[in-house]
Amino acid sequence: MATMSQPQHFMDTSGELDAVWIHKEPYSNRPHFSKLDKDIKVDVCIIGAGISGISTAYELVSRGLKVAMIEAREVLSGETGRTSGHLSSALDASYVDIAKKHGKDAAKNAASSHQWALKHVGEVSKQLGIECEYKVIPDYEISQYEKSHPKHEDDMKEIQEDLKMAKELGLAVSYRPDYAIKGWDGKVDQRDVGIYEEQATFHPTMYLVGLLKWLAKQPNFECYTRTRMLNIEEKGLLTTKEVQVSTLDGNTITCNDAVEATCIPLQKLSIVAQMEYFRTYCIAIRIPRGSYEDCLINDQADPYHYIRFTGCDDKDDYLVIGGGDHKVGQEEEDGRFAELESWVRGRYAQAGSVDYKWSGQVNDSVDLMHFIGLNQGKSHTYVITGDTGHGLTMGVLAGKLVADEIQGVENPWSSAYNPKRLPPLSSIPSMIAHDVQINMQYKRFVQSDIPDIESLAMGEGGVLNPKTKKPLAVYKDDQGKVHQFSALCPHLQGVVCWNKTEKSWDCPIHGSRFSKDGVQIMGPSKAGLSPADESGEAAQQQAMKA
Numbered sequence: 001m002a003t004m005s006q007p008q009h010f011m012d013t014s015g016e017l018d019a020v021w022i023h024k025e026p027y028s029n030r031p032h033f034s035k036l037d038k039d040i041k042v043d044v045c046i047i048g049a050g051i052s053g054i055s056t057a058y059e060l061v062s063r064g065l066k067v068a069m070i071e072a073r074e075v076l077s078g079e080t081g082r083t084s085g086h087l088s089s090a091l092d093a094s095y096v097d098i099a100k101k102h103g104k105d106a107a108k109n110a111a112s113s114h115q116w117a118l119k120h121v122g123e124v125s126k127q128l129g130i131e132c133e134y135k136v137i138p139d140y141e142i143s144q145y146e147k148s149h150p151k152h153e154d155d156m157k158e159i160q161e162d163l164k165m166a167k168e169l170g171l172a173v174s175y176r177p178d179y180a181i182k183g184w185d186g187k188v189d190q191r192d193v194g195i196y197e198e199q200a201t202f203h204p205t206m207y208l209v210g211l212l213k214w215l216a217k218q219p220n221f222e223c224y225t226r227t228r229m230l231n232i233e234e235k236g237l238l239t240t241k242e243v244q245v246s247t248l249d250g251n252t253i254t255c256n257d258a259v260e261a262t263c264i265p266l267q268k269l270s271i272v273a274q275m276e277y278f279r280t281y282c283i284a285i286r287i288p289r290g291s292y293e294d295c296l297i298n299d300q301a302d303p304y305h306y307i308r309f310t311g312c313d314d315k316d317d318y319l320v321i322g323g324g325d326h327k328v329g330q331e332e333e334d335g336r337f338a339e340l341e342s343w344v345r346g347r348y349a350q351a352g353s354v355d356y357k358w359s360g361q362v363n364d365s366v367d368l369m370h371f372i373g374l375n376q377g378k379s380h381t382y383v384i385t386g387d388t389g390h391g392l393t394m395g396v397l398a399g400k401l402v403a404d405e406i407q408g409v410e411n412p413w414s415s416a417y418n419p420k421r422l423p424p425l426s427s428i429p430s431m432i433a434h435d436v437q438i439n440m441q442y443k444r445f446v447q448s449d450i451p452d453i454e455s456l457a458m459g460e461g462g463v464l465n466p467k468t469k470k471p472l473a474v475y476k477d478d479q480g481k482v483h484q485f486s487a488l489c490p491h492l493q494g495v496v497c498w499n500k501t502e503k504s505w506d507c508p509i510h511g512s513r514f515s516k517d518g519v520q521i522m523g524p525s526k527a528g529l530s531p532a533d534e535s536g537e538a539a540q541q542q543a544m545k546a
Contacts, residue, residue, distance in 0.1 A: 005503070007543035010515035011073045011226075014522060015502035017358040019082045020284035020310065020318055025205045030075055031212045036224035036251050042068040044406065045245045045255040047229045050080035051204065051392055052384040053261035054211050055399030057221060058124070063403060066220045068253055070245075072228040073521070075212060076205055079263055082360035083392060084282055084322045086296050086308045087118035087200040090139045092389035093368035094158075095165040101367055101424045102416065104169075109416040110369065111169040117396035118200045121207060130210030133311060134202040137295050140181060141194035144301035148189070155300045159194040172197035183292030186347040190299070199296055201308050204392060227251075229266065230526065232258050232381055240379045257406050259382045260375070261398075263391075264363060264511065264523040268492070270376045271419055272524045273435070275386055276364045277328040277511025279499075281336040284310070284318040285344055286352035292319070305343055316352065319344060328361065329497040329508030330441065336501075359501055361511065361522060364388045367427040372398045372417040373405055382406070383419055441508040444495035445471070453482055461498040461505070461516060463487045471495050472532055473505050475516050483539045484532040485518040491525035505529060517543035 005016055012027040013019070044060055046053045049071035060067050071077070089111055091098070099107040122134045141162075143155035163173045179193045215221045228248040234240040245253040265271055280303075287309070297307040303325035312318045321344055324336035337357045344351050365371065365386035372394070375383045382405070384398040397413065404411040415421075449462035453474055456462060461475030464487075471487035473496055485505075487495050494509030504521065505514040513522035517539045518529035531537035 007517060007539075010517070010519060010521060010543060012077055013081055014078055014361075014513065015082065015358060015504060017502060018356065019282070019358045019360075020320060020356040021081060021085070021203065021205045023284075023318075023356070024203060024311065025209060027074075030205070030209055031216060033075070033223040033225045036070060036227040036247060036249070036253075039252045039254070040068060040222070041254045042066045042222070043255060044068075044257045044259060045070065045243070045253045046259045046261055047232075047245065047266075048078070048261035048263070049075040049223065049225070050078045050261065050263065051208060051395030052263075052398050053259070054208050054215070055396050056259055056261060056384070056402050057215055057399075058211055059399040059403035060406070061215060061218050061221045063407065064220065065406075067222075068255070069221075069223045070227040070229060070247070070253070071223070071225045074225050075223070076208060078522070079360050079391060080208065080395070081205055082358055083204055084306060084308060084320055084360075085201060085204045085310065085392070086306065087121060087202060087393055088139050088196065088296060088390065089114035089118060089171060089393070090141060090166075090196040090199065090296075090298065094162045095169060096162050098368050099165060101426050102369060106369070106416040107165070108169045109413045111166065111171050113397045113401075113413045113416075114390065114393045115171065115198070116400075117393040119198075120396055120400075121202055122200060125202070125207055125210065128210060128214050130207055132203045132207035132210060134200060134207070135294065136198055136200050139196040139199040139296040139298065141196070142190050142297060142299050143192065144299045144304070146189050147191050152190075152192070156192050156194075158300065163194045166196070181293055181295065181297065183287070183350075184347050186345070186349045188346045190347075201294075201296065201310070203310060229262075232260070234378060234380055243380050257380045257382065259384070259402055261384045261395075262523050263361075263385065263387075265375065265383045265385055266523045266526045268524070271371050271383065271385060272510050274366050274371075274423065276366065278325045278362050278364065279328055279333070279359050279506075280322055280362055281324040281333075281340060281359045282320060282322040282357070283337055283340050283344075283354050284320050284356040285341065285354045286312060286316040287319045287348060288350055288352075289315060289317050291350055292317075292348070305340070312355075318355070319348060319351065325362070327508065328511040328513070329499070329506040333359070333499065333501040361513070362387055362389050362391070363511065366430055367423045370394050370398070370417045371419040372401050373414060373419050376420050438509055441494060444497070444508070447495075449498060450474070456482075459503075460500060461503070463495060463498065473498070473518070473529055477539075481535060482533075483517070483536045485529040485536045485540075486532055487529070489525055490527040490529070491523075496529070515543060519543050
């Protein structure tokens with residue numbers, strides 16, 4: 001029988017399972033802020049307290065602006081706390097492909113901005129005295145195939161082509177044939193590496209907790225948690241005079257500019273329709289300290305494997321590996337963790353126990369570039385989204401980019417990430433295919449996950465479609481009590497799916513997610529699932545007040 005967490009858990013994080021970062025930085029160590037209970041006026045209101053929101057707050061507060069940051073749950077409760085924690089300018093989208101779609105100047109801006117971001121984390125942590133395990137290390141790009149496989153050479157040729165482009169863009173790269181990564185003592189032989197020098201790792205929540213503690217001491221910063229944004233409205237007849245951010249509890253934040261740092265903007269379509277939404281899986285497995293080379297590793301599989309290391313105790317460290325990506329709500333989660341563990345044990349024979357398993361969410365821009373800057377159709381409302389697998393460096397560089405734009409400071413990166421840009425012609429076919437695939441998910445209107453409520457095991461959920469009524473999202477708690485909600489996502493009425501790994505309701509249309517109690521934990525939906533019975537209503541209210 002599955003055991004479910006307490007309602008408070010989904011206020012601290014976005015899944016049932018805990019990421020490895022709580023090993024050294026538990027939820028109880030994170031700063032706590034009060035709920036907004038009055039109307040306030042500031043220079044800038046930031047919505048979202050993950051790495052994008054906190055980095056933007058740091059930049060603006062450092063420049064003297066008065067900033068309020070609001071978060072619907074607790075700080076770091078979103079995807080920042082469920083990351084794999086790598087800082088890299090070796091982007092998921094190859095520089096060759098970026099240059100083809102957007103031109104070489106845009107590719108150069110992508111390279112320089114991410115390289116700046118990963119170095120900036122080190123500079124800020126040193127300046128503020130934040131101990132966050134920041135280290136400069138190499139990134140190794142390897143084939144997905146063994147060296148003896150006929151396709152190994154094809155992979156390495158693609159890697160070398162991207163290295164050539166990266167070097168032209170100003171990054172420090174090299175290629176080492178026959179290089180064997182230290183500690184890779186298993187039978188699988190994947191020698192040959194492309195190397196991105198001067199990459200980095202850190203402990204993401206230790207770094208951000210340090211930034212929050214610094215921000216909390218500043219007179220021009222205030223933060224409010226359990227404060228859910230309902231609407232952003234730009235006021236003015238001909239030109240915007242002020243922005244009003246309204247909350248679910250009826251309070252208003254009046255500001256000159258608003259920044260949506262909510263992972264996915266809380267809006268209907270526009271940018272939302274220009275991204276694909278994926279679940280990705282991670283495990284942290286013990287490995288003897290000193291037995292391996294500290295580095296980042298990425299192979300060329302689709303979905304690819306990505307590896308880094310972080311501290312555990314005096315004897316062991318953790319090897320963190322991720323992969324197994326699939327579109328949100330469109331595939332079963334079974335077997336993802338087992339495949340990652342098998343991959344590690346075939347290459348690192350000294351690997352020990354798996355202590356943490358979790359999943360997260362990434363949002364891939366169809367045209368390969370982030371969206372950072374003024375939102376479409378807006379004059380004073382900014383967005384930060386489209387992480388494309390590099391949400392940490394995106395969040396850091398977005399802080400500088402948005403702060404510069406608010407203050408009218410010219411930044412060479414702004415055109416590359418401009419949310420108002422037109423998609424390149426080469427992206428049109430993939431966007432059409434994406435739209436078709438998304439619309440196919442409405443087939444769930446006539447599907448049922450379970451034949452009846454009685455068939456549900458305790459601790460599990462499923463969608464029941466009674467044919468004559470709207471579909472219901474039903475879960476049965478550990479005591480066997482049934483809780484029912486509308487299965488229709490408030491965003492665009494997609495039918496949600498039960499995520500049995502994270503005990504959440506996931507929408508296959510645009511990636512909105514909800515806790516088992518129907519509380520919204522990931523946009524673009526602004527609201528949660530509507531309770532469909534008294535038990536559902538009580539469970540949701542308990543979760544919101546936990």
